Amino acid sequence: MDIPYIVEERADTGLNNVKLGIWLFLASEVMLFGALFSSYVLLRLMAVEWPFGVDVLNVPLGTFNTAVLIGSSVTMVMAYASLKMDDFGRFRMWLAATIGLSLLFMVVKGFEYNHEFDIGNFPWTSTYLAIYFTMTGLHALHIIGGVVVNTYLLFPGSKMWTTNKAQFTNRVEAAGLYWHFVDLVWIFLFPVLYLL
């Protein structure tokens, strides 16, 4: 017996295994970041003083990075759509663009971190900076995870396109869902840490 519903949907649940799996995984990620956001609220409420993000961080760079990430979500959708339209060449192009934008985000983030260190802002400087570095650091790890997955799907993993189109498309869809989630987390992080 082989494992069923890897590609096709089960009639009574309307899902395939991968899609259900990735949604469950994202649910747990919501709890992870939810706990961090709650901690942020609690720590800030009880703090004697708390700086405004605008005064500490580089808002233009942060805004730029937000645009970069949203852009990468768009290219990710395009990559998936290209596969759906059976256009493997375009898929590769869009996925490569997604990876490129992710790396750009990381480079900008690196500059930001570097600048903070230069002016003496470290995790141990204040609780605000502590939560800033922890949350953006954890988010950056998620970006790296996404880059690894997408690079796999771009190169070695894409061999599956020749053997099992449907399953490969499913995988790209799952990677896309994850990527949108990482993007969404940033969309919360940015105002909370930079603007408020």
Place this chain on the structure above:
Amino acid sequence: MADVTTTEQAAPAADAHGHEEHAHGDHGHHDLGFWQTYVFSVDHKVIGIQYAVTGLLFLLFGFVLMMLMRWQIAYPGEPIPLIGEWLGDERAPGGIMLPEFYNQLGAMHGTIMVFLGVVPLAVGGFGNFVLPLQIGAPDMAFPKLNMASYWSFFVGGVVMFASFFVPGGAANSGWTSYAPLSVFATTGQTMWLVGMIFLITSSLLGSVNFIVTTIQLRAPGLSFMRLPFFVWAQLVTAFLLLLAFPPLEAAGVMQLMDRVAGTSFFLPSGLVYADAPWEATGGGSVLLWQHLFWFLAHPEVYVLILPALGIVGEIIANNTRKPVWGYRVLVYSVVFLGFMSFVVWAHHMFLTGMGTTMSSFFQTTTMIISIPSVVILSALFITLYGGSIRFTVPMLFALAFLPMFGIGGLTGLPLGLSAPDIHLHDTYYVIGHFHYVVAPGTLMALFGGIYYWFPKATGRKMNDFLGRVHFWGSFISINVVFMPMLIQGLAGMNRRMYDGGEQYLMNADVLWLNEVISIAAWVLGLFQLPFIYNFFRSIKHGEKVDGNPWQATTIEWQAPSPPPHGNFSAPPVAHRGPYEYSVPGAARDFLMQGEPDTAAEPAKV
């Protein structure tokens, strides 16, 4: 060490595997070689057995730590006999246990029992082995993820174990790792945090897999209301693991930052440590850690108990030869319990001064959550009524579970109300209470489960006489261990006392019980020897049995024992509910879920 035992354990499975494959040959026989068959296996049965055996070994290890503690509690300051000298000067100079070492033992006993013993055995072991078989699936939905989950758990276990050997020894701030103590603690605490991150990753992968498997891979005809109760219990457990663990992961990362990056998430301002002001910005909150910890750790106690309830449900239905009473009520209760377990966590924090409004809320939710627990227990009790009970070894353990879990639950009620909790908090009453749930409760059920499904895993039964010796010895001595703890606690004796409470005059009256408890604990240890012997001997030499030795109804008993790779020779189909025992007019006293209706329909007269 786990690998070796796992290998021996799985060996018989291999012979039958090859045999079965050739017999029906629905997909070509693949020779995977030793490493991929037994060590880096993706077969849910092998992984389940790996989990179970590793979990059992950790249970034994946690038990040994506890036996050492019990020496110190019963005979404070006296050198530990036999092994005392081997412990080394940094732990027990001259064989006399240092307070620091006692604290390590306590923290690691708790951690190991919960995260490396019971959960891996109950969820990783039983869940992996039984659940796919019970729903008629060929394997878990994501076999490779399943393997990754086991190995992540294994690494976490190794890290925890290794932490005993770093300078300062293992974590020593309790299994709860309360800040700020844990932030100041020695390197072992960092290892604890890193180990936990591996364990959390493992349970995340595992829980996604369990949920997808249950929802997607059910055999045709196996609707949700036909799932065995065990599957429901595992499903709810998986949701708890999925959603409750991530906040602890976040908290673990923050504590790690506090320890290695000098942040102050959990450190309030103005702390003094070792007579000097602690160099940190401060402004953090110790309560934040407690909230995040208990947000996991309360659901975690349901993770420890629900699989046990599931196992007991199966065993009781099978051995009373009756459908479990109130199947639907059981299912609704277990689901409700799962939901509620997310909103009771702060009943562990009544004494932290979090305020009366918070206390009232959490008292109320705690009283509400006790209702479904009582419903489940009552339903299982009522099932016994009017049954023709078979007193098999698994049934003995299941029968013992009911009152033991009952005591554990009832002693919990006073702890859930903040007024009595002021007196009882942090005493041996608490230790007695939760151990009644997890030791005479869950452990009994898990042993019962091992005796019950052993024939499925190996094709052989465990020895009946040794099983009875194991049962009666354990049942009696475990009560002598924990009942006196309740008494000591009511008298006000604190937990986590290096000298067993000797330093407080008020404990004088109940101090003599320390020795009684310790002796009972060692006797309890002795009575595990028949089990260990029986377990290993029966793998090769147990009585040979067919696929369904207990005349059970659920789908796993339809597969050959041990089941081949891919589990079933023909895809099973469920034709009815899980517990069709003693159906009036049927030819036998049980109708299997997978039997087609024609054979099953009572003969028309």
